[in-house]
Amino acid sequence: MAHDRLHERLNAYLAKKGLRHTSQRKVIADAFFGGPNHISIEELLARVRKEDARVGYATVYRTLKLFTECGLAAERNFGSGPSRYELSDESTDHHHDHLICLECGGITEFHDPAVEKAQEAIARRYGFRVRSHKHEMYGVCQACQQADEAPRARPRRS
Numbered sequence: 001m002a003h004d005r006l007h008e009r010l011n012a013y014l015a016k017k018g019l020r021h022t023s024q025r026k027v028i029a030d031a032f033f034g035g036p037n038h039i040s041i042e043e044l045l046a047r048v049r050k051e052d053a054r055v056g057y058a059t060v061y062r063t064l065k066l067f068t069e070c071g072l073a074a075e076r077n078f079g080s081g082p083s084r085y086e087l088s089d090e091s092t093d094h095h096h097d098h099l100i101c102l103e104c105g106g107i108t109e110f111h112d113p114a115v116e117k118a119q120e121a122i123a124r125r126y127g128f129r130v131r132s133h134k135h136e137m138y139g140v141c142q143a144c145q146q147a148d149e150a151p152r153a154r155p156r157r158s
């Protein structure tokens, strides 16, 4: 299984905290590890309920908090929408930043070594020791730009 490492890490954390791995927690973990990135609590709840209809919002909320505490998940707040959760950089061994479309809410991940280096250089210049960073750009995605332009399109005069 591709998510073995994530499950192992979660199990180790639960054992350390003296918490039981309940069946509901297991269903939530499977849905989260196998689900799309940047999932909201409501969206995750809908996925989980396909497996176990008894799971409630509060349980999903608390379980995501637990995943965040143990470093498996990262909470993201993009603009005015609900909190979204994704696998942390640490748990995927891969860092990425985000482009957020203000029209459709689409989230695109990007990673650019040049941007990362520039940020490190800025921190050095200020004698600042960075622990983490979030680079977010808000705007309009290509698909939304094209949709916006379509109704106004006029035959071009030659």
Ligand SMILES: [Zn+2]
Pocket (backbone or CB within 6 Å): 095, 096, 097, 116, 133, 134, 135
């Ligand atoms: Zn970055």
Ligand SMILES: [Zn+2]
Pocket (backbone or CB within 6 Å): 101, 102, 103, 104, 105, 106, 140, 141, 142, 143, 144
């Ligand atoms: Zn868009």
Ligand SMILES: [Zn+2]
Pocket (backbone or CB within 6 Å): 037, 038, 086, 096, 097, 098, 109
């Ligand atoms: Zn992301």
